[in-house]
Amino acid sequence: MYLLLAAHADGAVIQELTAAGLPSPGNPEPRIIRRNSTGESSAPGKQPSATGLAAVVRELEKRRPRWIWHRTQDWYPALLQAGVELERCYDLALCGAILAHSEFTAHTAYAENAEKLTQDDDLQPPRVLQPPPPPADQGALFDDPGLRSEPRHTLDELRTDYAAQQEALGAASADGNRRQRLQLLLAAESAGAMIAAEMQHAGVPWREELHEQILAEYLGPRPPLGHRPAKLEALNSELRRLLNSPSLNPDSPQELMRALHRNGIEVKSTRQWELKESSHPAIEPLLAYKKLSRLHTANGWAWLDAWVKNGRFQPEYVVGGVVSGRWASRGGGALQIPRQIRGAVHADPGHKLIVADASQLEPRVLVALAQDSTMAEAARDQDLYAGIAAKGFGGDRGKAKMALLGAMYGATSGEAGRLMPQLARTYPRAVGFVERAARDGEAGKTVTSRLGRSSPPPSERWLLSQRSTSAEEQRRADSIARSRGRFTRNFVVQGSAADWAACWLAELRRRLRTLRADGSASGELVFFLHDEVMVHAPEAAVDACIRAIEAAANAAKELLFGPIPVEFPVSVAVVDSYDHAK
DNA sequence: CTTCCCAGCGCG
């Protein structure tokens, strides 16, 4: 059953559709849910409109429909706020973006139409950005889901878009299961959107007093607003003395650079690794200052005030925020929680954090993509790098790792660059695969992830550079082309790893829901970071959750690659506190 | 004053 949910000038509107996106013959009329019209008496603290729509959706969910809507972010957070969890959806915006650019559907009307729209866009002034969504706590009233601005998409527009997307999907070329893969990607992307909203709703368990303890340890007591904490101030005084610069502000790279030069420290930048080259007595306190200053500005008391409420850190995840299919995030730097403060991430009483990460995901994905049986053999080892080191690198794990990472990132110089021929000799297929992606990118072609997410077309810069005439221009053109080559080289691996992770996450969510539906203790997904998930679970549910995580990883591999002899092991840690994982 | 970009560093 397919239910389209759209914003209506007067509230919301729901229509049942066929799989192809036509109005359902048995039930063709859309149903309008007006604000304040569904008869539920307003509970204190809740607006009737909220209960109204939420109640209707909850009732319809019993028929286990697939909800089709423009953007999950417009509807689902408010539904969750109202206590309504849904099983599955189809996110038109996310799926449409994939279909508009995928090589698998490049020949379809949908892609051509999208292409035209993009060109039209170029003629128009830049689109006004959506205002940022209100903070989660303001969404609690669930006043106008999808109606924060005038509805830009009518029911018919959305229905037509869905039908067109299904048609494009149906027209995807059948060779090598491309259509099934793309369909899987759309399902995983939509599931991801729901998971993002659910994780945002749940939040990461965060103990404020533990965070404060950590800050006090590193920085001293909380300073008055706009002041440096004691330990930073002490380091600052020391620096001013050692560099003979009584008014130095070490937060200014320019000032700092001048002060260093005045003292004979000849660096070209103030980056850590370059500063480490020098043995001047000011370097050590300077590095300490930078480290602590980073903690204070990025994850200090101000951060804690802004982002942690009621023991939860609730960032917003941006599914589809990275071209490769990785997620981005907004607010609080959710994907950059530094190791220093992970001790503040702490399970609730009676609960555990289950932190699982896919070990060496990207090289394993490369092995599977390239079908490199020699490398697959080597990767049997739980430690892939050790296995590869054993064959081709005389057992030197460090070299094997650097070579493989270099191949995936496009290293040209340094030790990684020098190791490339050695890697190519033993593993020609794996190296050939990324080389091919690089050559394609340099030539302006598109590359595509395993499930069908394609790289963006060449940039304006790339196109312009193709017309270069002089030798100087040609050199620049080559450099731009190589840069694109490095991007596409990495795209196929990073993008396919993101495909895998999306399936892993969706499969895990399904299993956790099944556990809950069966009445067993279950856990809650609370964090996701490219190749790592965190489940917050009552102790009784830990074993079942671990099995779910492992089964989901295995399922993801099968979904992407079928029964191939490459393992995707996950390492699992059951901890009270995030800093004890890994 | 606001708006934008950069340098630097956090994460994978």
Place this chain on the structure above:
DNA sequence: AAAGCGCGCTGGGAAG
């Protein structure tokens, strides 16, 4: 030791 991919956030600093 410090190249080679993808992000977000901060403060400083230049531009408007």
